Amino acid sequence: MEFENNIILAIQRAECYSPNSVEKDYSILHAVGERLEARGWTVEYVAEESLASETLPMAKAYLSMARSPKVLEMLKRAEAEGRLVMNSTQGVESCTRSRVEKVLQRLSTPIVPPRQGENGYWLKRGDASAQTEGDVVYCKNEQELEQAKQTFASRGISDYVVSAHVEGDLVKFYGVRGAEGFFFYCYPNENGSMKFGDERRNGKPHHYAFDVSKLREDVFRVADLTSADFFGGDVIVRPDGSYVMIDFNDWPSYSICREEAAEAIASRFAERMEIKSKKVKR
Numbered sequence: 001m002e003f004e005n006n007i008i009l010a011i012q013r014a015e016c017y018s019p020n021s022v023e024k025d026y027s028i029l030h031a032v033g034e035r036l037e038a039r040g041w042t043v044e045y046v047a048e049e050s051l052a053s054e055t056l057p058m059a060k061a062y063l064s065m066a067r068s069p070k071v072l073e074m075l076k077r078a079e080a081e082g083r084l085v086m087n088s089t090q091g092v093e094s095c096t097r098s099r100v101e102k103v104l105q106r107l108s109t110p111i112v113p114p115r116q117g118e119n120g121y122w123l124k125r126g127d128a129s130a131q132t133e134g135d136v137v138y139c140k141n142e143q144e145l146e147q148a149k150q151t152f153a154s155r156g157i158s159d160y161v162v163s164a165h166v167e168g169d170l171v172k173f174y175g176v177r178g179a180e181g182f183f184f185y186c187y188p189n190e191n192g193s194m195k196f197g198d199e200r201r202n203g204k205p206h207h208y209a210f211d212v213s214k215l216r217e218d219v220f221r222v223a224d225l226t227s228a229d230f231f232g233g234d235v236i237v238r239p240d241g242s243y244v245m246i247d248f249n250d251w252p253s254y255s256i257c258r259e260e261a262a263e264a265i266a267s268r269f270a271e272r273m274e275i276k277s278k279k280v281k282r
Contacts, residue, residue, distance in 0.1 A: 005060050008033075008041045013065035013251075014048040019133075024253035029065055031262035032269070036063070039270055061085070061273060065251050067092060086269055087230050087250050094226035095250040097161045098126035103225045104245055111218060111235070113244040117164025122246070123148045127159035138165065138201060163246070168238040169205040174254050174261060175219055177229045178271055182264035183216045184257045188234075202236065210241040222248055229272075230265055 010033050018025045033043040046057070048066045056062075056074040061084035064075060072092060075085045094103070104112040113122075123145060125135040134155075139145040145162065152160055170189060176182040187205040215235065222245070223231050232252030235243040254261035 006040075006042055007059045008036055008043045009057055009059035009062050010043050010045045011051070011062060011064040011066045011071070012045060012047050014068060017048075017067040021253050021255075024255045025065060028251075028254050028258055028262060028265075029063070031258055032063060032265045035262055035266035036269060039266065059083070061269075063269065067250075084269075084272055086272060088227055091226060091228035091231075092250045095228055095231070095248060096127055096159075097124050097247075098159055100222070100226065100245075100248045101126075101161055103222055103248075106225065107218060107221060109218075111243060111245045113163035113166055113236075113246055115162065115164060117166065119167055120165040121145045122163050122165060123152065124161045124163075125152070125157055125159070126161045127157070165201070166236040166238065166244055166246070168202065168236040168243075169208050170202040171205075171210075171215075171235050171237055171243070172232070172256075173215070173219055173235065174232040174252060174257055175216075175223060176231075176261060176264040176268050177220065177223050178264060178268035180264070180267070181220060182261060183219065184260065185212070185215070186256055206239070208237050208239050208241060210237045210243060215243065218245070226250075229268055230261075 010029055012029055013025050015022050029045075033045070037043050041060070043063070044059070048068060048071055051066075051071050051074065056078060062075060062078060064085055064087065066072060066075065072089045076089045079085050079089060094100075101112055104110060120141065121139045123137045123139060137148045139148050149160070169187065171185055172188045173183070173185040175184070187207075189202065189205055219233070223229070226248070228250045230251040231248065232254070233245060233248035235245045237243045
């Protein structure tokens with residue numbers, strides 16, 4: 001199956017990579033698609049699962065939420081042929097927890113969570129984004145942590161990240177790279193934007209004062225280092241205003257700021273398409 005040159009193929013994320021967020025992910029993809037169509041492109045939609053046994057349809061560019069290794073390999077070939085893929089395959093693969101932790105350590109002021117603490121531990125799958133509630137586990141002490149590691153081993157998970165639980169305000173952020181650089185943050189324990197409910201462990205936010213411009217700078221630095229154009233995550237803000245980043249992922253649902261984010265994503269896509277067209281003409 002091949003499409004004409006003005007076709008943008010939008011790939012809906014498979015349900016297994018969209019726990020408790022299937023409708024939200026569907027909504028942001030279509031919101032972006034509507035804005036691209038308003039800019040003159042034709043957008044066709046396809047489910048990631050349907051590509052598992054097929055070749056990738058030819059298109060002008062790909063707007064992809066896919067995370068499966070097979071579809072990412074298809075998209076890599078499209079990138080090698082000079083076609084635009086957003087989020088890029090590099091951006092998706094760089095957002096595993098293990099790789100993000102290494103990126104956080106490279107910042108001028110590292111914001112990776114501490115390894116040791118007195119308030120318990122988090123064990124998180126490191127080789128992929130969380131697909132089930134069991135991929136992110138809170139452990140009260142080191143004994144529970146060791147038991148959780150054994151459970152991971154029984155599931156065949158050997159790549160994981162361990163961090164101490166940090167007390168403070170949980171702050172969720174969303175961003176889109178681009179000329180203007182969209183940035184939004186909120187307190188999920190106030191608006192109910194939670195995936196598994198682990199967010200409740202930090203309790204009601206105290207709204208500790210922190211440097212929002214510094215957080216924005218750090219967030220976009222991580223986005224640059226991971227090559228993620230559309231991204232989101234979480235930080236814990238301590239009472240003194242310092243913070244640690246506990247999550248960073250590619251293309252979240254943006255459910256709390258969907259309309260603004262969809263416009264920013266469409267603008268970034270158009271920006272990248274223009275850049276790529278100029279390179280081709282040269």
